[in-house]
Amino acid sequence: MKFLWICDPTIYTQASQDVPTLYRHLSRDPRIEFFHAPIRSVVPGDRADVIPVPHDLTHAGFLTLDEHATQNHRLSDFDLVFCRRLKPFPAGYLDILSEWETYTKFVNSPTQKKDQMTPDFLYRVARDYLPDTLVTADLGSAQDFFVQHQTIVAKTANSCGGRGVFKIWFESDQFQVDNSLMGLQTFSTFAAVMTYLLSHTDEPLQFVRYLSQVTAGDKRIVVVDGEIYGAYIRRSRSGYWVNNVSFDGDCILSEVTPAEQQAIAGTVEQYRSRGLHTLGYDFLLDHDGVWRISEINAGNIGGFARLEQLTGEAIADRFLNWLINFASIRDRPQQLARIM
Template identity: 25%
Template sequence: MTLRIAVQMDPLETINIAGDSSFALMLAAQARGYTLFHYDVRTLAYDASYGAAGRLTCWGAPVTVQRVEGAHFTRGEYRLIDLVADVDVVLMRQDPPFDLGYITATHLLERLAGQTLVANDPASVRNAPEKVFVLDFARFMPPTLIARRIEDVRAFQERQVAAGLGGDLVVKPLHGNGGKAVFRVPADGSNLGALVEMFQNAWIEPFMVQPFLPDVAEGDKRIVLVDGVVAGAINRKPGAGEFRSNLAVGGSAEATELTSTELAICAAMGPELKARGLVFVGIDVIGGKWLTEINVTSPTGIVAIDRFNGTDTCAMIWDAIAVRHAAL
């Protein structure tokens, strides 16, 4: 079956085609004979004068893609695209920040329910931000604090020292991505006050605090699940002088196997991911046992996973999407 796919993502001009998961998905869709459109989320428009269902449109263009550096896409003429009449599937892939603009887009896309499939499901994306949804699986997480007051952070740090977990902390934005603004706080707390002040000034929401896990030196695993089923994994190791292992900040990828604990984590969350319509999810695990994030907005890693494992994760994702679309 031929599908018409509208890809909601950041500008095609800015992507790194060697490792970009959205680009890989577009190539795989095109190989299946699917029609591709690209649009910027800021062009979404909802007109309530079109009856009870309204009309959701975007300003987009047909695109073709190829794995040629510097000439990786060809774009047709921009036009108004009706996300019901002209499209079968919306692939929601723009990167965070997970701000009010992002949240508003999920509200608008949710109005396509029963008409056009949106993957990942927009209501579930809105209700499952990476560092909040993970709290549903706290039994697999390291000790975690979400707060804004420095007094709460200091008390948390004291409890970690008393528990023998060391006093170093990691502080990160609640709705950040790609390893940005992730800081290590030494046990003496010498930079804690300045960091908390910066977070309080930069973000209105609380931030996340966890003990620094020395196992991160050996990397953290990005495990991808497709419709709740494990598709593959890579181990991401920090670059020289870094403790962050994200590929976007200089980490490197290597092949890996899943531990029994990691398999148990995936088995525990798989049915919930499927039930929520979260087709493409990437989770992060440190030391073979510590779950730190569940990435649902714009997960990455499938290019490296397929390169190391000889798998075809894009095919798994499009197969899952096709099944869900057929069930509309």
């Protein structure tokens, strides 16, 4: 069985991170011929330049994978492809992978990923489990939402790790806008705020009522093909409103409550039916004590390695067994019959 994974190894400097951890597990599994695709290999066509992953891969070897000699393979040679590239995706990237999808099978469908990344997708499939939400690029609608809630959060669709998330409030006769990467900006009018926010995206923004209990942490629940693997809470050590491990977050093991199970059960089929099988559900605590969905991430999610560290259970092996079983299901694209 041949697997192909796409990623940029150089951004995963810590051996304990998800992608290098899973690469090492895959390299040691005798059931798999494991190949790596550098980001530069994602080009149109039915073939790709790929790199055989050495057996018993070390982290140092993982970091330098892109430097190895490539082999040109037909995409139809691979039983399963998994894109582990971080957002933001460049223009046209998912279009190329959608073309690849006519030749091979993906863990998460890039064709359907394009729909899932639209600003209103989460609201359409999970509105019953979200805090107050508005998706718009209209100044008047966004300003009315701000007046109603006083403190709000704006999110861009093609981002990850808190990079496209902005907290907005009014203080000292100025509109304050905070982002974990760009820091605090001040504006004299809400119109100027909108201009600033829309400069980071070509799409409408998702606005959400700010949850005052956000410092309780961000609960990540890892879900694969509808099965819950476990949960942990990421909490900022400094009390910052963004709870992200890549900035200053700590992780503690958490339970999955009946309400969260219900939220997952009420939404997961919207993803599975679209061929999006690995999901990272993120929940934030509301003022009424209910954990509400803030994001449902589909694709390059983190959490497998973290859960294994926190629980001592073989989470990575569980996921690899699922990948092998999933790859064995013969629902490969019909176009394969014409090119084999």
